Amino acid sequence: MAEPIIEVTGLVKHYPLTQGILFKKQVGAVKAVDGVDFTLNKGETLGIVGESGCGKSTVAKMLVNLEQPTAGSIKYKGEDITKLSGRALKSVRRNIQMVFQDPYTSLNPRMTVGDIIGEPYDIHPEVAPKGDRRRKVQDLLDVVGLNPEYINRYPHQFSGGQRQRIGIARGLALRPEVIVADEPVSALDVSVQAQVINLMDRLQNEFDLSYVFIAHDLSIVRHISDRVGVMYLGRIVEIGRDAEIYDHPTHPYTQALLSAAPVPDPEAREHRERIILAGDVPSPTNIPSGCRFRTRCWKAQERCATDVPVLAVPAGFRDTGGAAAHDSACFFAEE
Amino acid sequence: MPEPTAPAAPQAVARSLRSDAIRHLLRNPVFVLSALVIIFLIVISLWPSLIASGNPLKCDLAKAQQGSQPGHPFGYDGQGCDVYTRTVYGARTSVTVGVCATLGVTVLGSVLGGLAGFFGGLWDTILSRITDIFFAIPVVLGGLALLSVVTGGTVWPVIGFMVLLGWPQVSRIARGSVITAKQNDYVQAARALGASNSRLLLRHIAPNAVAPVIVVATIALGTYISLEATLSYLGVGLKPPTVSWGIDISAASPYIRNAPHMLLWPAGALAVTVLAFIMLGDAVRDALDPKLR
Amino acid sequence: MLLEVRDLHVEFKTRDGVAKAVNGVSYGVDAGETLAVLGESGSGKSVTAQAIMGILPSPPGRVTAGEVLFQGRDLLKLKESERRKVRGAEVAMIFQDALSSLNPVLSVGDQLGEMFVVHRGMAKKDARAKAVELMDRVRIPAAKERVKQYPHQFSGGMRQRIMIAMALALEPTLIIADEPTTALDVTVQAQVMDLLAELQREYNMGLILITHDLGVVADVADRIAVMYAGRIVEQAPVHDIYKAPAHPYTRGLLDSIPRLDQKGQELYAIKGLPPNLMNIPSGCAFHPRCPMAQDICRAHVPPLDQLDNYRQSACHFWEECLDG
Numbered sequence: 001m002a003e004p005i006i007e008v009t010g011l012v013k014h015y016p017l018t019q020g021i022l023f024k025k026q027v028g029a030v031k032a033v034d035g036v037d038f039t040l041n042k043g044e045t046l047g048i049v050g051e052s053g054c055g056k057s058t059v060a061k062m063l064v065n066l067e068q069p070t071a072g073s074i075k076y077k078g079e080d081i082t083k084l085s086g087r088a089l090k091s092v093r094r095n096i097q098m099v100f101q102d103p104y105t106s107l108n109p110r111m112t113v114g115d116i117i118g119e120p121y122d123i124h125p126e127v128a129p130k131g132d133r134r135r136k137v138q139d140l141l142d143v144v145g146l147n148p149e150y151i152n153r154y155p156h157q158f159s160g161g162q163r164q165r166i167g168i169a170r171g172l173a174l175r176p177e178v179i180v181a182d183e184p185v186s187a188l189d190v191s192v193q194a195q196v197i198n199l200m201d202r203l204q205n206e207f208d209l210s211y212v213f214i215a216h217d218l219s220i221v222r223h224i225s226d227r228v229g230v231m232y233l234g235r236i237v238e239i240g241r242d243a244e245i246y247d248h249p250t251h252p253y254t255q256a257l258l259s260a261a262p263v264p265d266p267e268a269r270e271h272r273e274r275i276i277l278a279g280d281v282p283s284p285t286n287i288p289s290g291c292r293f294r295t296r297c298w299k300a301q302e303r304c305a306t307d308v309p310v311l312a313v314p315a316g317f318r319d320t321g322g323a324a325a326h327d328s329a330c331f332f333a334e335e
Numbered sequence: 336m337p338e339p340t341a342p343a344a345p346q347a348v349a350r351s352l353r354s355d356a357i358r359h360l361l362r363n364p365v366f367v368l369s370a371l372v373i374i375f376l377i378v379i380s381l382w383p384s385l386i387a388s389g390n391p392l393k394c395d396l397a398k399a400q401q402g403s404q405p406g407h408p409f410g411y412d413g414q415g416c417d418v419y420t421r422t423v424y425g426a427r428t429s430v431t432v433g434v435c436a437t438l439g440v441t442v443l444g445s446v447l448g449g450l451a452g453f454f455g456g457l458w459d460t461i462l463s464r465i466t467d468i469f470f471a472i473p474v475v476l477g478g479l480a481l482l483s484v485v486t487g488g489t490v491w492p493v494i495g496f497m498v499l500l501g502w503p504q505v506s507r508i509a510r511g512s513v514i515t516a517k518q519n520d521y522v523q524a525a526r527a528l529g530a531s532n533s534r535l536l537l538r539h540i541a542p543n544a545v546a547p548v549i550v551v552a553t554i555a556l557g558t559y560i561s562l563e564a565t566l567s568y569l570g571v572g573l574k575p576p577t578v579s580w581g582i583d584i585s586a587a588s589p590y591i592r593n594a595p596h597m598l599l600w601p602a603g604a605l606a607v608t609v610l611a612f613i614m615l616g617d618a619v620r621d622a623l624d625p626k627l628r
Numbered sequence: 629m630l631l632e633v634r635d636l637h638v639e640f641k642t643r644d645g646v647a648k649a650v651n652g653v654s655y656g657v658d659a660g661e662t663l664a665v666l667g668e669s670g671s672g673k674s675v676t677a678q679a680i681m682g683i684l685p686s687p688p689g690r691v692t693a694g695e696v697l698f699q700g701r702d703l704l705k706l707k708e709s710e711r712r713k714v715r716g717a718e719v720a721m722i723f724q725d726a727l728s729s730l731n732p733v734l735s736v737g738d739q740l741g742e743m744f745v746v747h748r749g750m751a752k753k754d755a756r757a758k759a760v761e762l763m764d765r766v767r768i769p770a771a772k773e774r775v776k777q778y779p780h781q782f783s784g785g786m787r788q789r790i791m792i793a794m795a796l797a798l799e800p801t802l803i804i805a806d807e808p809t810t811a812l813d814v815t816v817q818a819q820v821m822d823l824l825a826e827l828q829r830e831y832n833m834g835l836i837l838i839t840h841d842l843g844v845v846a847d848v849a850d851r852i853a854v855m856y857a858g859r860i861v862e863q864a865p866v867h868d869i870y871k872a873p874a875h876p877y878t879r880g881l882l883d884s885i886p887r888l889d890q891k892g893q894e895l896y897a898i899k900g901l902p903p904n905l906m907n908i909p910s911g912c913a914f915h916p917r918c919p920m921a922q923d924i925c926r927a928h929v930p931p932l933d934q935l936d937n938y939r940q941s942a943c944h945f946w947e948e949c950l951d952g
Contacts, residue, residue, distance in 0.1 A: 051814060094529070280786070
């Protein structure tokens with residue numbers, strides 16, 4: 001039943017660190033993304049959670065072709081889009097669009113709302129004939145819950161939540177099949193976040209969209225996602241259906257992340273068991289050998305320093321068939 | 336619709352950043368004052384005869400160094416020329432040098448710097464090293480060396496020299512502001528839509544990167560005018576019969592004790608002009624700086 | 629009360645008019661108590677803190693009325709030189725962005741030591757020893773070696789610890805923490821919040837925690853003051869407010885948190901937008917977004933009613949709201 005629309009295999013992005021003024025010499029690399037695999041099915045929402053620097057935003061940029069991967073492939077309906085250029089690239093771009101985090105920097109302050117939402121049609125004139133565009137833009141404004149008469153206003157006349165709606169309208173203009181949303185609500189006020197989440201939910205049904213929803217807020221990701229991947233230092237350490245990840249996490253990092261997230265319930269504070277991780281995330285220029293989480297892991301043993309755990313259903317759960325039987329990259333996975 | 340949307344702000348009409356900046360400028364007395372001075376300067380450099388009926392080159396040695404008298408409020412200079420007429424006519428030279436040098440510097444600097452900032456890579460590295468070299472050349476010394484070989488004393492070699500030495504300053508600013516603008520999400524958004532490089536540059540980056548260049552150019556205009564005077568004073572810039580405040584200041588300086596009026600009028604005009612442009616630049620910066628909004 | 633803010637008003641003069649950032653805020657905090665001030669951007673929660681500390685950017689900001697009583701003295705009436713002695717020594721502040729709050733060209737040890745040199749007239753060498761001691765106290769590993777390092781050599785969580793160390797240096801009786809963990813990752817957030825709570829207990833300090841995060845509040849606060857459009861709309865002990873909010877805004881905030889049993893359904897969302905401070909709605913500022921609003925809400929500003937000994941609500945219909 002699940003029909004894959006995007007398949008990501010072995011995705012790697014290393015940014016070289018160079019020295020020298022004119023003749024540059026590579027002295028190392030920031031391993032922002034270091035081997036990521038996942039599949040996005042048609043009509044579903046894949047949430048990706050992780051802390052800053054885990055590489056989730058870089059994955060987003062590669063999905064919409066703003067960054068070229070160092071290695072690996074991204075297949076859209078079976079076709080590798082990482083090496084496309086020219087017209088082929090342009091037509092793929094129509095189908096995969098992005099919603100940005102910061103509604104204050106993602107809209108050109110010198111263009112009117114009409115120009116911003118209409119720009120996709122300037123770039124892809126085949127989608128909408130010229131005479132049609134104004135009406136189409138007004139339709140889009142209406143779809144995202146803004147007054148169509150605001151078409152001649154400038155972005156600075158809108159609040160953060162309204163700007164994010166404009167950004168979503170721009171992303172929808174070309175009727176894409178996939179929308180990659182990179183922290184779309186984290187810059188918004190709490191009372192406005194729910195509005196934007198509801199809007200995205202509604203649009204998904206209305207336009208048959210598939211979402212890659214990247215965020216650090218675990219409760220929002222759980223609400224909107226069908227499946228969730230947890231990233232740490234450039235890799236997915238655990239991935240599965242939302243209930244599998246949230247209620248039956250088997251990777252220690254996921255467990256720590258979930259237990260550290262503040263819960264809006266003061267009754268819970270006394271009898272909550274929290275796993276407080278020691279130390280900080282290591283630098284992506286100098287990733288620990290073996291399992292990259294071992295430097296902060298309370299379960300780490302010698303094996304974790306030498307062998308790299310693969311992302312697969314852990315042996316212990318393989319035959320149980322329960323909710324714990326989902327992909328987790330840990331030698332000592334347990335509930 | 337799931338929820339009604341309240342209007343964003345009390346104002347109902349569209350207000351662009353540019354119209355905001357203009358409104359702000361017109362309310363700033365510093366801007367209004369300096370703009371009036373500059374408009375006046377431009378008018379008299381186009382039509383000096385509007386306020387000065389004499390001929391700046393018609394001199395009478397017999398009247399040399401004489402002070403203020405009816406019909407000749409600024410007195411006469413060492414050659415017996417009317418200081419008032421010469422001061423008025425000198426504005427044309429100064430404005431020509433300032434405007435042309437600034438235009439040349441701005442166009443050359445922003446194109447080179449903007450492209451280097453946008454494309455980055457090897458060209459950017461090379462351009463940055465070249466600008467470093469130019470920054471190492473002392474302006475006055477460079478002027479003495481380069482302009483002493485040119486004869487004629489017209490404005491064009493002086494302007495050429497200023498463009499040659501001035502563009503790296505603008506190029507550095509333009510490069511920096513393009514790099515800043517390039518990183519904005521709206522540029523990424525347009526790129527993700529499939530926008531071409533020229534579209535990114537002309538529609539998204541240039542309009543948002545131009546403000547610092549305008550500010551630097553306006554302030555630089557004043558300094559070019561004073562640089563012209565400096566070079567003329569040193570004898571390598573303009574030469575008679577061109578009329579210039581610098582030449583007059585140079586000619587008058589030996590007589591500062593006996594006939595100070597010969598020096599004070601052209602020097603005063605120069606100071607007011609330079610100040611007006613620098614204040615204008617300051618006001619424009621205040622109006623364009625989004626951090627103050 | 630250790631600190632008592634009474635009827636504070638703050639205005640900002642901007643190009644487009646006067647923004648009324650704080651419109652009559654009163655709250656207090658006792659020694660050893662944590663008061664969470666909850667609000668969205670523009671609610672006035674940070675501006676109130678700046679006014680207490682006397683670091684309001686001025687111009688354009690100006691305290692137009694009110695009192696800030698700290699141990700009985702009105703801080704607003706003190707001379708700047710006297711206020712400076714209070715700042716840091718008696719009331720300290722922790723900011724959201726530790727990197728920009730630390731001086732990048734001075735070593736961490738110098739910045740921590742400076743507190744002792746300036747306020748206590750200590751010799752440089754003794755101050756350095758004190759700095760190491762403080763870094764130990766906020767559990768920065770290898771403090772002796774790291775005291776010579778510069779802020780950029782520390783991670784975000786470690787920098788926030790240094791900020792806490794700096795705030796604690798002179799053993800103040802009150803700490804104001806403005807979104808202290810917002811810029812940090814979840815796993816580091818928990819470490820820093822725990823540390824702060826522990827140190828507060830140890831020194832029996834008052835803590836004003838300014839935040840927008842309902843989760844952080846539930847974890848550490850004793851009491852909560854909810855702010856909206858420069859006013860306090862509800863004030864209550866933490867357990868009461870989460871159990872039964874007495875103001876529709878608080879209720880809306882709590883309801884819009886995604887819950888497990890709502891999966892697949894629409895989230896509850898407070899309709900509309902936060903108010904424009906240049907043009908605050910008449911009557912109750914929340915009325916255009918409130919599901920319970922009646923005519924009286926448009927006409928009359930609701931007073932902050934006392935519900936019982938501990939709770940206050942500024943809603944004409946707080947009884948209905950309490951009943952759900």
